Amino acid sequence: MNGVLNILKPPAMTSSDVVSHLRRILGQKKIGHTGTLDPGAAGVLPICVGRATKIADYIMRGDKEYIAEITFGIETDTQDSYGTSLRRCECNITRQAVETVLPEFTGKLFQKPPMYSAVKHEGKKLYQLARKGITIEKPPREVYIRQIDILGGQINKFLLKIRCSKGTYIRTLCADMGEALHCCAYTSFLLRTETCGFLVEDAYTLPEIEMMVQMGTLASALYSMEEALSFLKSLHCEKRLYPFLTTGTPIDLTKTKLELQPDVDYAVFCGGELIGIGKKIGDKLKIISMLKELGGASGETKTADTK
Structure with missing residues (x-):
């Protein structure tokens, strides 16, 4: 299970308590919140599940x-x-x-x-x-x-x-x-x-999440990583770059038609799939957070010849 749950944290419960509760409900260990909310406060607490824990820091940066x-x-x-x-x-x-x-x-x-x-x-x-x-x-x-x-x-x-x-x-x-x-x-x-775009009117309580798990309808409450990262600029790459992007190989931008701004995080797509979060470093496109689950080895020490 990979995605983000928009949880309505109740008062008198810490953000870590919410994470622990969800680990028990979902039977999954890889869960993390996106920024502490005071124990006495209530409200929106996006929870990242599975590989989506890699995007927690990005959601945390939002207003x-x-x-x-x-x-x-x-x-x-x-x-x-x-x-x-x-x-x-x-x-x-x-x-x-x-x-x-x-x-x-x-x-x-x-x-x-x-x-x-x-x-x-x-x-x-x-x-x-x-x-x-x-x-x-x-x-x-x-x-x-x-x-x-x-x-x-x-x-x-x-x-x-x-x-x-x-x-x-x-x-x-x-x-x-x-x-x-x-x-x-x-x-x-x-x-x-x-x-960061997750609204209180769309949030679910913990009892509601538990009931959805029991009924097998949790998928309807789970935001995909693509949806959760909709606040980032999207970068759609040519299919020929897929093997380079998915192995972490930097892309030589001078040999592509891609135009990137410096110091901007991009949600990088290729072949209709979300690959990861990328950034322009020098004249290269570098995947700084790989979101696609892969079996191959990383080629970080090479730069793709994209001619």
Whole structure:
């Protein structure tokens, strides 16, 4: 079984828990998720199965969309409702006040990873250290907030829709918005509604997946690797290049009609089949991630004579 499942992760379950659960349901070990979603959050969690685990990193790079509730006046150690309250402050934050600081939080930002996160320090996850009372200062990371919309709310409590790059901590964003308004704030609700084109309205719960396995209808929920990579540019190669592409042999672009841009990942097809993900390196097309299952040996040390 090879493909991607769009899973609706429930709150109070880690992303790794979802993977473990699916390994049991599907009876398959080669399964991986496409980026950690906070245990307290719910929403879209694409799960790669079989050879599709090779494309997890590419899906992970895509934009995310969240619905988040920000509550002003309370600070917690985890920056969400699952943490311990650290302090409270008297405030009267209006929608207009929130709107005035939104420009500060769109575009390129630098965020410090929160202590309660899966970021690692010397092989240990930060949340594991935080539970022991150890605090580590990690350098800020660059993220990009494409858009923030206020969907509604009253004084001190607002529902936001946020579209952002990978690696964005919504909890930290909300806490920082509190500081910008000279108050404290935490994320009281978080739902991920999209990851790289996978939408929450199309997601399946774990009980639904288990029922589909029992009924033999799981294939209807499985996205093919071609579908999952539809966000990449497609490159369709001539059939004569098939033996070179499928053995990993770099293709001399000067001897083909192919036109590639540098620093762009392509979903490479040949003979109607997805071969892998390729990239222009110098004047060669190189398959950097082979997705087609093959029995032949790799010819990475040669360059194809495509005359």
